[in-house]
Amino acid sequence: MVAFSKGDKVEVCSKEEGFLGSYYEAKVVSPMANNTRYKVQYKNLVEEEDQTRPLVEVVSADELRPVPPPVRASGVFNYLEKVDAFDNDGWWVGTITGKQELKYWVFFETTGDEIAYDVCRLRNHLEWRNDHWVSFKKRF
Known part of the structure; x- marks a missing residue:
């Protein structure tokens, strides 16, 4: 640790x-x-x-x-990709469920909410495991 x-x-x-x-x-x-x-x-x-x-x-x-390293976000997220959404003063882990114009829909398993966010409020999700950052970005 x-x-x-x-x-x-x-x-x-x-x-x-x-x-x-x-x-x-x-x-x-x-x-x-x-x-x-x-x-x-x-x-x-x-x-x-x-x-x-x-x-x-x-x-x-x-x-x-x-703090996670800055990840150059392309602004493009894939269906079912894990992301962090900035809301209520913090980053919340969710899953991309759709896109509508310039917004992405994110589903939060912990609350059951699905909310649309501007891409500037999203980042790729990274997990801190065994003193290393692990990416869960889906590759298609």
């Missing part, structure tokens, strides 16, 4: 009900408990009591991953 340092940009994988399959951009404020927990500050999430302040919380190491 990767040990993160103060200032590292990461994504936090939410394990809370209703948020499964979502990733939120953050930076490490400080490592804790021998790198088994980290204090992070979110890029897009804010404190409930003071919405001008970024949300800071402690998460376990298994909820963190590095």
